[in-house]
Amino acid sequence: MKQPVLIFLLLIGILLRVQAQNRTITGRVSSPENEDMPGVSVVIKGTTTGTVTIANGTYQLAVPAKSTLVFSFIGYKTMEVAPGDQTTVDVKLVADLTNLDEVVVTANAIVREKKELGYAVSTVGGSELIKARDPNVLNSMAGRVAGVRISQQSGSVGGSTKVMIRGANSLSSSSEPLFVVDGVPISNSSFNGSETDIVTGGVDVGNRAGDLNPDDIESMNVLKGAAASALYGSRARNGVIVITTKRGKVGSKKMNISVNSSYRTDNVLRVPDTQTEYAQGNLGVYNPRLGNGWGPAISSVTGPVLDYTGATVQGLTAHPDNWKNFFVTGHTVINSVSLDGASDQGDYRIGFTNLNQTGTVPGSKLGRNTFAINAGRKITDKLTSRVWLNYVRTTSDGRPQQGSNTTNILSTILAGLSPTIDINDLRNNLFAPATQSVPTGWTGDLARAIDLDGIQNNPYFVTAFNKFSNSVDRVYGGTSLSYDVAPWFNVTGRVGTDFFTENRRSTTRRGTRGRLNGQFDTNEIYERELQSDLIGTITRKISDDWTFKGIVGHQFNQRTIRRSRVLSDGLNIDQLYTFANAQSNVASNFYSRREIFGVYGDFSFDYRNFLFLNVTGRNDWSSTLPVNNNSYFYPSVSASFILTEAFPNMGIVKNNVLSYAKLRANYANVGSDEDPYQLAFTYNPLTQASDIYTFNILYPIGGASAFGATNVLPPTNLRPQQQTSFEFGTELKFFGGRLGLDLTYYRNLNYDQIISIAVPQSTGYSARRLNVGEISNTGVEAMLSVTPLKTRSGFRWDATFNFNRNRNRVESLADGLTEFVTTSGDGFGIFVVAKPGETFNIQGVGWLRDPQGNIVINPSTGLRTPGPRRLLGNIYPDWTLGINNSFSFKGFDFNFLIDMRKGGVINSQTVGIVRSGGLAVETAVNNRTPFIDPGVIRNADGTYRPNDVPVASVQQYWSQLDNSVSPETNTFDGSYTKLREVRIAYNLPRTLVNKTPFGSIAFGVEGRNLWIIHSNVPHIDPEANVLGTGLIGEGLERGSIPSSRSIGANLRFTF
């Protein structure tokens, strides 16, 4: 365990030498057009010592004898100059169209040249994120990064966005990547209660990475494999999103001011297509007590009848588009302003962004204010410091509940809304008239129902009174101190933190049908992460050909979670949501803390700038593992070879057919720990006893409190979890960069997973925790970029194809275990199941089929018969493809992004409900004449004949297809093609801008999630997922709020 320390001390001993004599060199850096070039990095080769050029392009630097200066700036070729005896070095940079020397930020905020890296890294520049601003910055990454799948979980304001890099890695926890801002991990938590809470009426509370402000982001680098991130520790095994925030830049003035304003509108992209011909009822008989469309033709009901409120009306009228008309246009306004500046002594940036959004659900809104400060200071030639701090306050109100089982699920209500109901009546009359079912003895306000029996609430009553609201106060930031002990030896210390407090409240007003006495739920969540790093960096030229760079570090990480919740039931006074006004308050709380100590080393060797070898190692000690087995070491090795630089004289290289060729390979292993407090046999204080009818008995009852022993048998001899990964790739550029290909093959294997395996309940326990299970992901990522057209006049067309194919496979489970239910949607009748030899699948009751696979029809009814439970399909896609085309001409920029997904399935409960309720448009075709369902009928001798029995009634046919009978028919191929984004931007030409007080002016129009070009799923957006980011699995839609189509405009200018 002490090995890393010994290696470190040894290296210090070998490399510690006397410092050489310094002298000062000055000079000016200019562009090919001889313009001043501020902000160019000037570094002494082989060291981290350096400076940047100031506004007029000049620099000044103390340099040891026999040094070489390296000048670099993004978009230009890096130049090396050996000053010899000169004290003035002027340089003219040359534009680089192939971006050979792109730098990327990797583990622990270490900046590396991309060519050094033996693994795939993708970068999204900050400028991409602010051209089409989305409140959740992760959405802007969709389709842009190879190997990364971004999916928006719902159309709720502040809704969550799921990120999955290279497939699912775990049977027991979601495979969300680690988010790191300026070297410090931040929380992406999306805590939303238990699985049951989420499935039965959860609110999409969003994920905390959504707090990131696009305007403060300089770049987002995606480190995809374990090798890219061994230095971050265990959590990096799902990949890392490394975010670098903006710093002050040298400009033509002392202070740069930039302003960015956006406005956008949101409308629901797709709502179910509903019929407008039939009234509510049963088998063609009108019945206002029901919320469906199985009654008679609306036009046939003419005489005086009772309507849904109990009022007598003369005949019924059809009201089309109730569903669509319920939603409103959402508006988003984002304004940001930033001030920044820099000199050779330091830099600063202050940013403020205000976001105000209203959603498509009436009354839903989100507000966010972000303050960002980032300042660096050169204290002495050797000592620099930096401090950065972000404060975010997010508030939201009126997010709708999704899922099932509570009275407030909007889409369940809408799915029962008969076309005879005028939605304007509901909007204008929230309360029940005396003619509608009023419970005996009820006084006070009562929600109008959409049926005479008073089962389902008026959706406008729900949005007006039964609200989820929250506020988040969050601070993240850090400080670092960096000291050059010698030109080749730097020590950096960094401490960072991220903490937030979130208050949530959801209310159900007195008079809500199904919860007549009202209730409210109050949650307070506090999370804090603290991390410190001490990093020593040594850079030495070993010989003319070899350069060595070594990083040794120590890390401490602590994570604390504190939550408390009060469920208050039975309100004495209407709409007074105080604990004292409730007839019962049940409080519960939770606290957890975990710590990790890590030591790590990262050693790279550079041979003549074309062969790079990198070896890393890390040892962690985790507080959550058994004390005698809490230490684990994990190594990685990677190599990169630049073919074009090794053989510059090869024919195709010389004539620039092959401009750049790199080969890379890596192997890595990551160990990881366990959740806190899983090791002991414990007794839980109980808050309630429950059965499936949810009428919980609360403790204390009759004065008695209660405890229960754990339902999970604790593990014995627990080992750390493991992941090994292998990756091989190449980057190729042809014809000076007009054609590029970045290709990666990877395979990772996760084993010794720590999961709770279900044991028979008759053991008295529901699960046993142990190390089992292997999951692998094998895949290919390809990014092809082409410039088909480039004219002298400045017209340019670039196209990028971003392809990803991942094969996820459950290799093995515990002995004797044939399947593992990762997420159970018990109320759905479907489960997400891991089965050896398969990927994650949706499982549920399928239709009975003959040996040829034909559906077996019941000859007495003409209907299908539920058969055994079976796998209904993979939840993950076979492949995804993003196609981005961009055209630019003289300041105009036109972009459109098409996103495709092939394979994987989605089960939609919404489809099931609108069909079984007789409201879907397809239930009304052909005058509801009974038809023959294609299938077979079993003969007495066991053979089959084609079905010739018509369905008993169209109503029975569609009711049968509900999820509660069999989810099979509501499970669809999840493939889709979407027009994800269209963007037009215009930068005012410099000649015009120069006549104004502005530094630059840019204007843009953008549209997002514009068009479902192709989908196999009727009625809904195939991207929806009720499980959110916290639970494993996707492909389950239930009561989701429809996603939005956004159109907006953007104006940016600088002073």
Added chain:
Amino acid sequence: MKKILYIGLLALTATGCFKNSDLNIDPNRSITVDPSLLFSGASTQFSLLRVGELTWPVALMSQMWASGGRWGLEQAKYDQTRIRSVWGRTYTDVLKNLEVAIKVAESTQPVNKNALAQCKIMKAFAYSQTSLLWGDIPFTDAAKGTVDLPKFDKQVDVLNGTIALLDEAIAQIDPASKGIIAPNDLYYGGDMTKWRKFANSLKLRILFSMVDADPSKGTAIGQLVTAGNMIASTTDAMQFQYYNQPGRQNPRYSFTAIFRGGVQSDWYCSNVVYNLLTSLNDPRIPYFYQVGPGAAANEYVALNTVENYTPKSSLVNMNLLKPDLPEVSFSYSEQLLLEAEAIARGFATGGFDLATQRMRAGVRASLVSFGVPAAQSDTYANQLPALTAANYKTVLAQQQYLDLFMRPVEGWVQNRRSGAIGQEIPAMTTPAGAPVAGLVRRLLYRSEEINSNPNTPTGLAVDAPLWFDK
């Protein structure tokens, strides 16, 4: 150099990490517990399952109540998906916690034998109930956490096992010292004399469920009745109290209160029970039922198993669904009627005179418990025919069934044991459209158990009788 030293030192400190740390000690949960806290949790959960999840589906499937087509709980469907959590919760939240409480009590000095006895009696109660619902169930291997795949014991072995458990508990009871007391003993507040009475009565109930399949149990029944020391008054009854406070209300009330604003419109009057009451001219009709909202006063309209409700359909009386009604685990009337049966069947001495006397006392107690005035109850009880060898089977079974009107779990057992297959009292017919030919006779094993325990018996139909059902 100093800095380097610090780095080295810092790194070295990591090597001894968490050796003596209490960081991974769970601040949310305890590693020790008093058995009485486990006992109160197990009892509350057990009572809730009986009065909640096991009430509606069982009452509807067994035709004790009618659904009127509400809530998709059509009797004809024998819908068992509504009994999703009872199996699991009985083992993991009731039996496991009792098992752990016993272990903790046994390892604490001095051993609290009364606490052990109370836990064992509850254990016997829970196992016998589970077996009478499902048949063969895990018993010897169950709820211990030491056997990964518990075997399914035969029903006869499970029921014999629960009797042995009760004998063990009775032997450990010492009424002079304290066991689990109030408030954690939510049944008897720590009165060990009453616990002993209940243990004996429970033994009697279990023996009666076995005696048709194993006639040798008659002797044991006789001995038990002769020895006495069973539930002897209404104050001895085993019941779990609920309160008219949110979260502590009887869930039968909460259902109607929450979903219907207190308007009972879900549980209807079933033909089977109504016809029996009318044939007996039984005064319990207006106490069992209330007339439908569209019916005239005293216009009682019952539903068969597949009929949809109408505004005239009678409903289960809201007075039986009050928030502060207790869940009854063993009543005095049940005891008296069982004693009457023991005597009538000749297991105990006394002959038909004594049997009739006990039966009338039992019926009287039953009527009073449903709210019938004492005088009217007496009149009805006294006009019942005296028991004879020819009539005792029918008269007793009818009264025992009616007595268990609000206790579907026991009511269903009573009906199944009241006669040979097809000759039960009262007689019932298979609902039209039922998935099987016969009456429902068992609960099916849950998929959670089937999927994880290969020992789970397979291929059972809902109308296949259990061992005891002869």
